[in-house]
Amino acid sequence: MFKKVLIANRGEIAVRIIRACRELGLETVAVFSEADRNALHVRYADEAYLLGPAPSRESYLRADKILDVAKKTGADAIHPGYGFLAEREDFAAKCHDLGITFIGPKPSSIAAMGDKAEARATVIKAGVPVVPGTEDVGNMTDDDLLRIAPQIGFPLLIKATAGGGGKGMREVRSLEEMPTLLQSARREAESAFGDGNVYLEKLVEGARHIEFQIIADSHGNVIHLGERECSIQRRHQKLVEEAPSPFLDDELREKMGNVAVKAAQAVDYINAGTIEFLVDKDRNFYFLEMNTRLQVEHPVTEMVTGIDIVAEQLRIARGRQLSYTQEQVKFNGHAIECRVNAEDPFNNFIPSTGRITHSILPTGPGVRVDTGVYPGFEITPYYDPMIAKLIVWGETRAQAILRMRRALEEYRIVGVRTNIPFHQTLMDSHRFMGGQFDTRFVEERFSMESASEMDEAQAEIAAILATLVAHKETERSAQIVRRNERDTSNWKWVGRWERMHR
Amino acid sequence: MFKKVLIANRGEIAVRIIRACRELGLETVAVFSEADRNALHVRYADEAYLLGPAPSRESYLRADKILDVAKKTGADAIHPGYGFLAEREDFAAKCHDLGITFIGPKPSSIAAMGDKAEARATVIKAGVPVVPGTEDVGNMTDDDLLRIAPQIGFPLLIKATAGGGGKGMREVRSLEEMPTLLQSARREAESAFGDGNVYLEKLVEGARHIEFQIIADSHGNVIHLGERECSIQRRHQKLVEEAPSPFLDDELREKMGNVAVKAAQAVDYINAGTIEFLVDKDRNFYFLEMNTRLQVEHPVTEMVTGIDIVAEQLRIARGRQLSYTQEQVKFNGHAIECRVNAEDPFNNFIPSTGRITHSILPTGPGVRVDTGVYPGFEITPYYDPMIAKLIVWGETRAQAILRMRRALEEYRIVGVRTNIPFHQTLMDSHRFMGGQFDTRFVEERFSMESASEMDEAQAEIAAILATLVAHKETERSAQIVRRNERDTSNWKWVGRWERMHR
């Protein structure tokens, strides 16, 4: 059984994993890029080693260097977090070869689910429904894809074969626009995963994105921890997740949960994983893909089940049986997570970089914040813009929304722009409150402006605030000018004196 | 039903109450002293009004000014928090007269329980066991007390009749030392409560301090939310609380819970309150006193029951029935709270004041922080030194301790000294881990030094750290000297020039 865990990741998830290790008495080894010397995961870990320059390709994606650190430090397990090397079959296999426990599924499961086309074929065999699309394909050319597209029908999605997180994904409305979109999807996939392969899938309209958390041990036990509703997305990036989904009833939950377990079993799955489904408005559900790793949004499941998923991952990897049977998993209350991104919601969600100069976290009952940043830390353009996850729990969905509203209002981050105002607007929206949304909601039926139909009273306060700040500024600069005048005059004397005596 | 709540308090508890109000859609009015203009409760409330200068007597204890603010703002309810006016019968009565809902018990219940001597008499009538001591007494003179003391027997405790929080409390081992101690107890009671009356109580040795949380509505329903173990104290100030107590079994819990409910019923209690017991090593328990208000340590009960006690207080005050029956109250896991005080554990716990320049809160699964401070806020000498409460939840007591250890390690507060190292040492102590402690543990069998039996490796790291910092400092001051030399020389020119041309 391993004793020292290397965390091959950065940011909030590296911190999250260090916490779980520490609470289980496991030693931790952090790795970091030059941009992350002062990152929280480096500060919190027992050991920390530099990998290389800031770009991921030269640091967090350098499997060879990470394995060298593991060997040097005697780390006998590696937790990959999410992203970076988390779903790289070859990396998992190399760990295995070196006798290092990879905290995740077997390389063969990663491979089976990592290639989206193969994954579809595998689960179809196990009787799991899938979205219509390109079947059993490896490297399809643009010509192949353009030929098959009309058979699938528009609208459709181009998706990266090695994909995840919406990267390399494009929506196609017609054959005409498809060549351009193919090109940009491949480019993005290539840059994100080092693999430009793509495939096609029918776009299910009015669909919800609902996923099931799976945990499985090496003794053949597989259970699910219920679903997460992840339909609040923008450009295929999840922004808000909640558990349970306001759309499911117990019957559908059990049915989908069973299918999810079946899908995991189809690839001999071990450890934590997620089965993503699309659910259309008639409650038909389709397997979308399996994420063979810990998910960003795992905390909402932790809040409603009381189960520490990362601790459970570590136990499973140590060869233990699951701590729970399916019957022992109880769901209590409602949890919501808002992803706090360094991006400007008032300016097309453009990423924002800079040093965080000040921060106040929302705290109190039912509030959890998972973050890797702190005042003084610099947000660089090299990595994902997600800087924190704000998670709340309430006895009911309504209470959770109210709690999220007060937590968002309390949250202060100064130094970079964040999408907190987006979340505030969302939590105020009647459609969100009513649970009436699908994956297109944010892009098609939501706007930062619509919500802010000019509140007269607030506008007046804004006017007073700006005036007071401007007034203060004017007064201060007047003082500085006065002081500078004096200084300058002194320096002028020196200048004259020097000229006189030259 | 009221709509706007004035919070007659400051610090973390004012913030806590504002949160509950906001989550229930109630408007909030903060009051503040001159020292607290930038306090979090002022920043978070909907409205905020200055009461007066920093000393409590001129601000937070000014009932008249607070009621004026309530009238002016139309606040139709007042939450007193704990301390200050929370247990002042006259204040509660005045609210009542003005038609303002006092969020707490009836004035008569406060009166009955507020005078400790009367409280004893009342519960004795209801068949509740009490610690032997002075009975039915109003204003006893020092002579009276010195005469009665030998009958009760030494060791004994002098306690403030209006007391709470260990203020005006003194332990007496012999008749000789009693006069001096009486004097200092009266002095402290006078300054804390404006009432120098004291009474005597036998000191139960090897005792644990275990209290039961009560909630009662105006429809005659009274239930308890289980116990809190509060034996970790220093100078009668609680430092760590946990739920459940490692000392109770289900049988004793039920028995004490029933007695607690009976004690509350004896004074027609409404709203949240706490019955404090002493439990001796033979599991005999004695009523100590009732706190007729919200307790500092209420979060540990919230963590194990899932019940938001402050929200419940507000609902009760609005005339609602309790949201739970006794049977619906379920206990889940274990919670621990550490009170983070601005005091120096390495220097006799002397309070520390100053500006907080930097802070990182521990977060992640199972961690809650209730605080009223933030980076940039100034800790003044006017109020209680408690600046935060760190609360953790774990499936078991062991897991909670491990989680508390990692949370304490993560916590950073720079600018004032805190007792975090005390908590770290405590969490490492075998006796605490084993649940083997009583109310004397911290003062008699615990020391900051004993735990730190000079770890060689750590001492070496400390030596290197100090050397590196000193080295950096030397290098920096060398640079400053050099820069100053240059500056000075320029100014010297000016001086010379001026002298030449005078």
Place this chain on the structure above:
Amino acid sequence: MRYVTTIDGKEYEIEVVDDRHVRIGDRLLTVDFESVSGQPVFSLILDGKSHESFVYQSDEGWQVLLYGRQFQVKVEDEREKRLRAAAGGGVAEGGEFHLKAPMPGLVVAIPVSEGQEVKKGQVLVILESMKMQNELKSPRDGVVAHIKAKAGESVEQKQILLNLQ
């Protein structure tokens, strides 16, 4: 000091009377105004109501982030206002527009060419940053004057990528 403050075309006449008072229109309000922790975060108690806001200056004037909304505010003192009025209604609209990189990043593509006419909302530059491809769009109709960056180039924040006429 008197100011004319404008939000979304609406003008507010605001007088900073002294440290504790402002007049807006003909209402005199009590203010208690503090910056928090030396940050551009301001706590304002206005006639007892407590507000908190992030206020900073941008190219477009003052930005006030208040209750999750962002207000673009123009503040002019009376003298400035008079000068602008005298100049005949202010600066002409539609001058040259400089498209600046909103963050450091890698230019992926520039799907327009010099001299090309572009519509408001049309993509001018695709910039990769934080692992995302960000489309920088035209704020108005116009003609691409000079392209000052090229695909594959790393650019700094605020670097001018192209000019629009």
Place this chain on the structure above:
Amino acid sequence: MRYVTTIDGKEYEIEVVDDRHVRIGDRLLTVDFESVSGQPVFSLILDGKSHESFVYQSDEGWQVLLYGRQFQVKVEDEREKRLRAAAGGGVAEGGEFHLKAPMPGLVVAIPVSEGQEVKKGQVLVILESMKMQNELKSPRDGVVAHIKAKAGESVEQKQILLNLQ
């Protein structure tokens, strides 16, 4: 630069070789040393091990708070050390002691008088602050020389309350 660093009587010979290396005794260690957020909080990666500490100067030398323990550290460079050795074993112990107020507060009582002999641990002043009465005790045996405050007086932090000889 070479230093002699002392903790609890134990001396460590530490050489700051360059930005990335220190030698302690005859072991050469790799250091990566950073102050965090411009605060007296230091992140030290020492041969791969990550440590974090709060380090500040007090009257008694450097204070290092590390893993919940506090180390009192004396750091001298070689020259200082030589000077002190030449002076014959350092400063004499037992000079005058100034009892300073550790925080602002109200002097409640001074239960000693000038000229009185006091024992180590004996209460010299009772100071009320943060609603607590704090007993300031004598750090050693001695004689009260001058009392510089009186009961009922408000005192500032670091104000001298009395001298001990």
